Amino acid sequence: MANLKELSHKPEHLAGGHRLCAGCGAPIVVRQVLMAADDPVVISNATGCLEVGTSIYPFTSWRVPWIHSAFENSAATISGVEAMYQSLRAQGKIPADKKIKFIAFGGDGGTYDIGLQSLSGALERGHDFVYICYDNGAYMNTGIQRSSSTPLGANTTTTPVGKVKQGKEQQRKDLAVIAAAHDIPYVAQASPAYWKDLIRKVKKALETPGACFLNITAPCHRGWRSKPEETVMLAKLAVTTCYWPLYEIENRKVKINFKPKEKIELTKWLERQGRFKHLFKPENAHIIEKLQKHVDDDWDRLQRMEKLDTIKL
Amino acid sequence: MSKKIVAMTGNHAVANAMKQINPDVCAAYPITPSTEVMQVFASFAADGAVDTNLVTVESEHSAMSACIGAAAAGGRVMTATSSAGLALMWEMLYVASGTRLPIVMQVVNRALSAPINIHCDHSDSMGARDASWIQLYAENAQEAYDNIIQAVLISEEMDVRLPIMTCMDGFIISHSIEKMELLDDNEVKAFIGDYKPHFPMLDVENPVTYGPIALQNFYIEMKRQQVDAMESAKQVILDVGKKFGDSFGRHYGFFEEYMLEDAEVAFVVMSSAAGTVKAVVNELREKGHKVGLLKPRMFRPFPAEEMANALKHLKALVVMDRSDSFGSAGGPLFTEVRSALYGVENAPLAFGKVFGLGGRDLEVHHVEELFKELDKASKTGTIDKVTDYITVRV
Numbered sequence: 057m058a059n060l061k062e063l064s065h066k067p068e069h070l071a072g073g074h075r076l077c078a079g080c081g082a083p084i085v086v087r088q089v090l091m092a093a094d095d096p097v098v099i100s101n102a103t104g105c106l107e108v109g110t111s112i113y114p115f116t117s118w119r120v121p122w123i124h125s126a127f128e129n130s131a132a133t134i135s136g137v138e139a140m141y142q143s144l145r146a147q148g149k150i151p152a153d154k155k156i157k158f159i160a161f162g163g164d165g166g167t168y169d170i171g172l173q174s175l176s177g178a179l180e181r182g183h184d185f186v187y188i189c190y191d192n193g194a195y196m197n198t199g200i201q202r203s204s205s206t207p208l209g210a211n212t213t214t215t216p217v218g219k220v221k222q223g224k225e226q227q228r229k230d231l232a233v234i235a236a237a238h239d240i241p242y243v244a245q246a247s248p249a250y251w252k253d254l255i256r257k258v259k260k261a262l263e264t265p266g267a268c269f270l271n272i273t274a275p276c277h278r279g280w281r282s283k284p285e286e287t288v289m290l291a292k293l294a295v296t297t298c299y300w301p302l303y304e305i306e307n308r309k310v311k312i313n314f315k316p317k318e319k320i321e322l323t324k325w326l327e328r329q330g331r332f333k334h335l336f337k338p339e340n341a342h343i344i345e346k347l348q349k350h351v352d353d354d355w356d357r358l359q360r361m362e363k364l365d366t367i368k369l
Numbered sequence: 370m371s372k373k374i375v376a377m378t379g380n381h382a383v384a385n386a387m388k389q390i391n392p393d394v395c396a397a398y399p400i401t402p403s404t405e406v407m408q409v410f411a412s413f414a415a416d417g418a419v420d421t422n423l424v425t426v427e428s429e430h431s432a433m434s435a436c437i438g439a440a441a442a443g444g445r446v447m448t449a450t451s452s453a454g455l456a457l458m459w460e461m462l463y464v465a466s467g468t469r470l471p472i473v474m475q476v477v478n479r480a481l482s483a484p485i486n487i488h489c490d491h492s493d494s495m496g497a498r499d500a501s502w503i504q505l506y507a508e509n510a511q512e513a514y515d516n517i518i519q520a521v522l523i524s525e526e527m528d529v530r531l532p533i534m535t536c537m538d539g540f541i542i543s544h545s546i547e548k549m550e551l552l553d554d555n556e557v558k559a560f561i562g563d564y565k566p567h568f569p570m571l572d573v574e575n576p577v578t579y580g581p582i583a584l585q586n587f588y589i590e591m592k593r594q595q596v597d598a599m600e601s602a603k604q605v606i607l608d609v610g611k612k613f614g615d616s617f618g619r620h621y622g623f624f625e626e627y628m629l630e631d632a633e634v635a636f637v638v639m640s641s642a643a644g645t646v647k648a649v650v651n652e653l654r655e656k657g658h659k660v661g662l663l664k665p666r667m668f669r670p671f672p673a674e675e676m677a678n679a680l681k682h683l684k685a686l687v688v689m690d691r692s693d694s695f696g697s698a699g700g701p702l703f704t705e706v707r708s709a710l711y712g713v714e715n716a717p718l719a720f721g722k723v724f725g726l727g728g729r730d731l732e733v734h735h736v737e738e739l740f741k742e743l744d745k746a747s748k749t750g751t752i753d754k755v756t757d758y759i760t761v762r763v
Binding site (some may be wrong): 060100119121123124129132133135139144173176 | 422424428430431434440444460464468569570573577578581622
């Protein structure tokens with residue numbers, strides 16, 4: 057594993073000058089992901105902030121082969137690219153020792169929701185690729201609409217706080233576990249605040265034959281109503297509050313990669329985000345309780361899963 | 370050239386053509402009546418008779434998405450679908466053509482829901498007529514086989530680089546056994562040649578960006594380039610059709626003219642129904658009627674000028690559509706043909722008939738009835754109704 061100094065000398069595959077917001081979590085995630093790749097990579101990208109912010113014709117930020125085709129099909133698109141690679145290699149049209157790695161990026165909207173079928177299909181077929189969901193917990197590109205990754209109580213433009221509604225009424229979907237239920241060789245959650253852990257996981261996923269899935273928290277200060285300079289801090293608090301545990305499931309074995317000595321109260325993460333501001337009114341205390349309980353239950357379940365020799369979801 | 374005469378369904382004919390084309394990747398999803406194409410092809414793949422990586426995706430949307438990824442990666446890509454499957458691909462059809470990827474797709478024409486119906490009409494591919502895909506239609510299994518082989522060359526031509534759908538009628542052609550001729554594997558291989566990659570994504574030393582966002586300052590130029598590509602496709606289709614004819618004896622152009630030259634009235638009809646109409650034309654000719662047929666093969670690009678030239682000497686014609694454009698001035702073929710005739714001096718009277726939706730049979734006596742209308746129109750110089758349905762209970 058390279059240290060920071062060595063990593064800083066690696067070529068940047070995502071050029072600066074793109075149009076993503078200052079303080080956006082997505083390009084931080086992407087740069088860390090691409091630092092993990094030693095072999096050439098080919099990328100597919102779902103429609104979303106990352107796609108529109110990096111490919112405004114006639115400019116591109118991508119120094120590696122990259123394709124965007126639509127919103128719901130990053131996984132299906134990369135599966136075609138990978139299928140062509142396998143075909144041409146088998147036919148000897150690409151040298152057998154020419155290693156190329158395949159990465160699909162998608163936001164939570166393009167992965168949890170509209171792209172879930174395409175993701176499931178590609179995971180089940182076992183294409184040799186890594187799917188990376190940069191999860192900012194809402195449809196940020198279209199203006200902060202709720203997704204199935206949005207936390208309970210969050211104020212979004214389609215779950216606005218009003219006279220009778222107090223934000224989103226459902227808990228978020230656990231996508232990493234859904235991915236793991238496909239019995240793929242490697243699933244992990246990561247956070248850009250823990251770059252070493254993130255890069256190690258991407259390396260492992262790239263080296264693992266078959267389909268691998270990584271869910272990476274990517275704070276969005278526009279949607280979270282947080283300070284741009286607190287992006288990485290929020291990515292860290294997500295972990296230390298156990299809202300976003302760092303763990304991996306490798307060949308049915310769960311491993312928690314970071315266990316906070318003292319679990320920080322979820323409110324410490326919530327209070328720095330304007331989308332949860334209304335939850336701090338006394339009458340909404342029960343929503344924070346529900347959120348905390350959900351986090352606690354999930355954390356307990358994860359720890360129980362870790363104790364098992366093997367899990368079959 | 371050695372002739373191999375076989376008895377084969379349309380689906381088997383197309384699957385055999387695909388085997389001979391030997392694409393690098395196929396991504397497909399089953400749907401009646403095109404299922405059998407990929408099913409037969411899968412057995413070729415299972416026997417190692419092709420080099421194709423067959424990706425059995427979880428939907429037609431993913432089928433076209435994977436085809437797009439595979440084509441951008443750099444290689445020959447094919448798929449097949451029908452009806453709702455084509456409708457589910459709709460979003461991706463535009464991405465395939467806008468990205469200028471030479472993908473070849475067999476469409477086995479079937480009605481769209483609702484009500485659900487598995488039988489033939491053209492509402493699926495006609496619904497995709499504005500998607501910037503080249504469209505060729507086949508009358509029978511032989512033409513379906515010949516078209517898909519030519520499609521490879523047409524769509525890969527550098528002046529074209531557009532995806533292409535070759536269409537044949539569901540069940541009527543796809544599931545009916547006909548006598549036809551198969552070419553030798555080597556003949557097909559030599560005819561289509563090797564694939565020439567163009568900015569392949571797998572050339573990692575020369576990275577390219579596919580599918581960027583292009584806004585007010587570039588989008589319209591890219592669309593205009595697709596129009597130019599469609600225009601170029603016309604000559605390419607003629608050249609490839611001639612090359613095919615010179616090599617194998619069956620020549621192809623934009624449309625087939627059947628006893629049209631000296632005709633006074635004519636039918637314009639595509640695909641398998643043209644076979645029925647030909648039988649009626651033969652019978653009417655024996656009775657001394659000057660009647661003919663124009664069978665469009667190429668619907669996109671639409672050969673408006675050439676078709677107008679072929680039809681302008683007529684007194685009257687009827688355009689038969691196997692799909693409708695609800696609430697429009699007529700079926701898709703009728704509105705194109707009539708528009709092509711606009712401004713032509715002494716243009717023939719033209720009326721349109723929608724027929725055969727959801728697989729409703731077109732029988733000889735239906736066509737004979739239509740001839741009576743044509744005959745009347747040519748004699749009186751008037752038509753009763755510009756558009757109507759036939760073979761329908763009212």
